[in-house]
Amino acid sequence: MTQNRRHGPRLTALAESLPASVPFVGPEAQERIQGFEFKARLGANENVFGPSPKAIDAMERAARDIWMYGDPESHDLRHALAAHHGVNPENIMVGEGIDGLLGYLARLTVGPGDTVVTSDGAYPTFNYHVAGFGGVLEKLPYRDDREDLPALLARAAEVDAKLVYFANPDNPMGSWLTGAEIEAALDDIPDGTVLILDEAYVEFAPLGTAPQIDIDDPRVIRMRTFSKAYGMAGARVGYAMAAEPLITAFNKIRNHFGMNRAAQAGALAALADQQYLAENIARVAAAREQINRIAAENGLTALPSATNFVAIDCGGDETLAKAVLDALVARGIFVRMPFAAPGNRCIRLSCGPDRDLALFASALPGVLQAARG
Amino acid sequence: MTQNRRHGPRLTALAESLPASVPFVGPEAQERIQGFEFKARLGANENVFGPSPKAIDAMERAARDIWMYGDPESHDLRHALAAHHGVNPENIMVGEGIDGLLGYLARLTVGPGDTVVTSDGAYPTFNYHVAGFGGVLEKLPYRDDREDLPALLARAAEVDAKLVYFANPDNPMGSWLTGAEIEAALDDIPDGTVLILDEAYVEFAPLGTAPQIDIDDPRVIRMRTFSKAYGMAGARVGYAMAAEPLITAFNKIRNHFGMNRAAQAGALAALADQQYLAENIARVAAAREQINRIAAENGLTALPSATNFVAIDCGGDETLAKAVLDALVARGIFVRMPFAAPGNRCIRLSCGPDRDLALFASALPGVLQAARG
Known part of the structure; x- marks a missing residue:
């Protein structure tokens, strides 16, 4: 077979500019x-x-049914989560871990040159996704080993940020703001900015760490996961909670058949075992x-x-x-x-x-x- | 809490234009x-x-270890696949099903207005990903219920396509070209076009259906999966085979920790049970x-x-x-x-x-x- 020396794939200018990095x-x-x-x-x-033995049982049972694709709507899990949180299923998007959901959210909102605000030293995988869509990261220092929410929101206003990332509790420091502190800051979210409240660890935190936020508030999206308190990091099940229009937008771009069927079953069983x-x-x-x-x-x-x-x-x-x-x-x-x-x-x-x-x-x-x- | 009526998320113009569709x-x-x-x-x-009982056993065992993230490099599976196919591990990218890999490939290569060629009635999820990155799809009719590879490549040349999608065997018709027919067409791949050879079903096909293609040929990327012949659709394990530069490029954008740990173990066991x-x-x-x-x-x-x-x-x-x-x-x-x-x-x-x-x-x-x- 003739092997001409052709130049092969043409990556987009953005893809060409990205390093082949690993968070x-x-x-x-x-x-x-x-x-x-x-x-x-x-x-x-x-x-x-590790996870509940009931979650392990559910994953073992599901392994025998693995010839079937998972339900692309994650219907049962989404409905169980909605009941658990007292919201509607339309307020919940299940995805391949918070990592996957952060990637989708960056894709939905961040184009080349768009600004995103986070803390210097906060979650690198979020930064990776933002950079991957051409976003420009503004990083603010921690204050007293805590992410500085008021400063993050003030900077977001200055730079007209599409997204602000705020983890509560924080990774890697383990620090946290009280729910009341977060609630007090919400009115400072600038017009057109979405606050990502990454609550991956919130189940471990003192009562009152999770703020009360109207699920229909269009300014906030909350991220939760089965990787941490539920002990199922290897399953890759996270979920986002937000107003319905933003949740629905994930359906424009997500990998609809991306969820592992056993992981869906395991998460459902884990949630049931409070x-x-x-x-x-x-x-x-x-x-x-x-x-x-x-x-x-x-x-x-x-x-x-x-x-x-x-x-x-x-x-x-x-x-x-x-x-x-x-x-x-x-x-x-x-x-x-x-x-x-x-x-x-x-x-x-x-x-x-x-x-x-x-x-x-x-x-x-x-x-x-x-x-x- | 004051709930001001702010306008909420600002999607990118592209995201705004997309329907919330399901393939x-x-x-x-x-x-x-x-x-x-x-x-x-x-x-x-x-x-x-369904899959090999050994794959089910491996997934059951891995369910007990699901507190650990999967290996982001899918090292063991990638090396086993490389040995199986007689290529280097650097020629293999494991991902969340072919669906996930097609999404990554579209993201790497397709920007707004870029042209992609496929057959009218071929895999809708590929079209979904291309449209999701602003690509323009050129769809050619089937000929005699087969995807018309020569016509696809000729059109790719006319429209300067970034990608050509070609499934062999075809879904949904089940038809196929021989490996020799594909090999004969390779020299008609235009400069700067990548031929996606979706071989999801190739293990079911007659011997000789898979063409012999130099793994270092930069014009082709092959997609394979554990969803079909290996019977593990719900696990979400696919892989791409191509020249190292294109494979490495996936590391620029993929969800590095996106693979389910039990799925990795199941695929490894399934591969071993030929x-x-x-x-x-x-x-x-x-x-x-x-x-x-x-x-x-x-x-x-x-x-x-x-x-x-x-x-x-x-x-x-x-x-x-x-x-x-x-x-x-x-x-x-x-x-x-x-x-x-x-x-x-x-x-x-x-x-x-x-x-x-x-x-x-x-x-x-x-x-x-x-x-x-």
């Missing part, structure tokens, strides 16, 4: 590079306690306390957290935190650290069972000595 | 509307015979013969098929075929029909076990009488 290198890739497996997997904001959810949240809270104790025993400060992870201030700068992280990883304990100052003085550790935290506790003194030396 | 209404939605469940589910091009695959293909071939017989017994012509479905010529026009389809659906037998002439003189039926085909056989005489009457 995060996965732990499996790290394991392959380093040549050994992690003994404790506490770096990817996963919920090591008893397990409550127990899981209690386990996470106890692990958080345990991490606090381990940090204190080593002279470090664990930051207050409303999530299933804890940022531990290593007491120095980014270089020291990175040395602590590297030493932990070398001992088989997978953790990560915030990307930007001032958070990057910290390492970030997920809550896990006693076994995992004992490994961390036993490694930490030597790790700190190595990192400081 | 296909799912069978579950049909069941909800009609108020009863289908007795035979033969309309969605699913593989009713014995089951061969048996499944034999079962499909037998069912195809059975469908041919049922059609003949009713005076209808089943079109030759290299897939796991059969288009049955109802012997009249679109109206008659639609009446046949409606009468089958009313009797609890889910089938679909091609969207465009001349295919829309047919209904399209998936291969299934004897139980399902017996239901079809027993319903068909009455259905035809009703449709003709």
